[in-house]
Amino acid sequence: MSTVHVGFVGLGTMGREMARQLLSAGHRVTVWNRSPEAVRILVGDGAEAAGSLSAALAAEAVVSMLADDAAVESLLLDDDLLAAATTTVHVNMATVSPELARRAAAQHAEHGIGYVAAPVMGRSDVAAAGNLAILAAGETPCWTPSSRSSTPWDAGRSGSANGPRPPTSPRSAPTSCWSRPSRRSPRPPPSPRPTDWPPATCWRC
Template sequence: MEEIGFVGLGTMGRPMVRRLLAAGHRVVVWNRSRPAVDELAAEGAVPAADLAEVFDRPVVMSVLADDASLRALLLDGGVLEAARCRVHVNLATVSAAFAADLARLHADRGIGYVAAPVLGRAEVAAAGKLNVLAAGEASALDLARPLLEPLAGRIWELGEDPARANVVKIAVNFLLAGAIEATAEATALVESYGVDAAAFAELLGGTLFPGPVYRGYGGLMAERRYEPAGFTTRLGLKDVDLALSAARERELPLPTGSLVRDALLEALAAGWSERDWATLADLARRRAGR
């Protein structure tokens, strides 16, 4: 049994903690809002008095929303400066530049750092079938691997540079954003000719584009079912912005990225920030006057 600190008990964090508890680990948890802590404490997790207590555990796992959240909680408050953990496993999607900064800051304090963003929604996390994209120094990965295994259908090890794991996750979400926008526009097109959107989604998923993306998102678009969100428009915009930022670092153009970013911004302007990003279909319909 390994003792683990865990920070961030949102949609993804809670099922991850449950997987770790089921695997026999003692998990010390912290969250900015208390109800999620109390919920997991009733299931066997140990509430931490504060964030510093979590970072006194041998291994800390965190899943926070973005660069700003990590910076505010970990760096600005001096938590990392005083941390006594051996390794920090960051399961969140952060920018490539911040991943590099975090690796350096941890190394300066003798703490291992593993970037381990995941592919999969909450139900996949609950089943322990996430695809984990892991990168970090070999010694840190060795400590992290047994704790990632209860969460993962597969762990993809991407080398010693933590930024690689985040760039791969950002690239995957960039591809997904492009697919959603294309599906949204195609759905609006066929609907304008009287074609049933649900039948179109079934056609896509059953022929040229098998898998969860076109059939799954096509189904949400056909039903106009955007809440509760599996992945919000706000988070989609964040990840497309991360892709554009990473591309600028390499002076690499991403022309479709700018188009998708504008569509997501339009969705936010419409007040749809917390809807599933499949709501891009309603933007395409609105442009078509439907």
């Protein structure tokens, strides 16, 4: 199995379980969090502690799971931080506004870093089971690590994944991202999307 060095930023209830999924998959994970206790817990699970936020952004790929627009902007949309970063792509899995997602994509591009908006659907117990639904959007391709994967990331424009979502029920996947249907029931038709909503790639992890 191909492995990737991932920097993970934000170890709250959701982020902690998501980072554990990466560790379980065999990836090298370097973690950073504002409170050190969460870092110590993940180090006990096999992660490496990043001495600074910039150290986390030295990994091949960076995944962040922060609370909101303000947290993302204050921590990660810093020109000095991005200029020094050597990562190839930043996957922002927080639910942020489309405006912030577009601005973040443009700011990352100025520093030669790919940006993927990838908000998740599911609670911490779903994350712990590895069953989150993820909507991802970014430039095509935004990351093609030649030595580790032959498949580029293929998604819509950044911001589309953070736009309005089709209604869901607690037992169903979003209508734009159906799980494999049961043999006993047909796949329901997808809900129509606004014409200005670019397609987003969706998968489960």
